[in-house]
Amino acid sequence: MKVGIDVLIDGNCKLLAGQRVGLLSHLAAVGRCGATSAQLLHRALGKNLVALFGPEHGFFGNFGAGERTVGRQHPDWGIPVYALYGDTRKPTPDMLSGIDTMVFDLQDLGVRCYTYLGTLQLLLEACAKNNIRVVVADRPIPLPDVVDGPMLDAPFASFVAPVAVPMVYGMTMGEVATWMVKHLGIDVSLHVVKMRGYRRPAPGFAESGFPDFIPPSPGIRSRETAMTYAATVFCEAIPEIDCGRNTALAFRIFGAPWIHAEEFCRKIADHPLRGVTFSPHRYTAMGGRHDGKELDGVRLTVTDARKFRPVQTSLAIIRALTDLYGSNPVWGSEGVRPEWFDKLYGTDTVRKQLENGTALSEIVAAWKRFPRVLFY
Secondary structure: EEEEHHHHHOOOOOOOOOOOEEEEEEEOOOOOOOOEEEHHHHHHHHHHHHEEEEOOOOOOOOOOOOOEEEEEEEOOOOOOOEOOOOOOOOOOOOOOOOOOEEEOOOOOOOOOOHHHHHHHHHHHHHHOOOOEEEEEEEEOOOOOOEEOOOOHHHHEEEEOOOOOOOOEEEOOHHHHHHHHHHHHHOOOEEEEEEEEEOEEEOOOOOOOOOOOOOOOOOOOOHHHHHHHHHHHHHHHOOOOOOOOOOOOOOOOEEEOOOOOOOOHHHHHOOOOOOOEEEEEEEEEEOOOOOOOEEEEEEEEEEEOOOOHHHHHHHHHHHHHHHHHOOHHHHHOOOOOOOOHHOOOOOOOOHHHHHHOOOOHHHHHOOOOOOOOOOOO
16 A cells, blocks of 8 residues: 555655646654655755645644643754744745645544544635645555544534534545545645545554654554544543553553542443454543543454444443543543533534433434445
């Protein structure tokens, strides 16, 4: 399999001939040889690569979740590295001045609340306004065959819920860029460099023979975590429940002092979840409310990436916890942020249904079908 940047380079960058090129990317976007997209384009284009742009966490990946990023000059190439998670999240006309074509290559998760989706939308809009062509170098996502979760309700639109797609939307960046141009009416010249040798149904993210996995953000440390992120990201809104952030298993584990893992694993079996198993996993929290405490935690293992439904799994986890320990440790705990939960899920309906005891099957049945744009 060849990702988009490899296909672009193999074609001697003919698509970029004579163009002054900007690149929105990060160190997680690598080709088959292990070099980053930026390194590959710099070798191919030389001085015609005129600017770099970085999303949340920064072009070099050295900023934490939600941390304001700052621009700088590239230490080796002497070109600007603009920050799109600092003073602005949308490229400004000054940033785009002197650029003919913008190349976009980010390792995404295919999860609406992962901010690279919002970054893509803002880039397309800015380039449309400034008459700049956009080239998306496509690459895989963890769960390409999975669509799961509620659609965005318009009042809850935000940078973590930028467009009306399900929480897990099952489109690569090239596919979702095409969807945006079509459904959002963005008048931009878009070219997607498609992958070669990549077809649906796709193998699991860990078995697909992708290039080296470089964490696209500090919390996504492995291919396995990339698959389970949407199942445990709710912990960001419920700090009483730790999600293993800063550990090697961030977003693959969760725990709290009042959780009994063996008991939970028996209870979660009441819910017909496919493609995932739960195992007791005692660990020490690193950060957050329970920093330094040993927790009786639970670990998720994705056994079938095509059958796994991470958002449905998240609801089953919350329901099992409230059934076992009551709603107060979850929804009544100190520091709980219902408004952030609603932003993550793109609606307040899910939270209210969980609090009211609505059957999970009824919650899921109400989620609308979503027609994707698919290339593979």
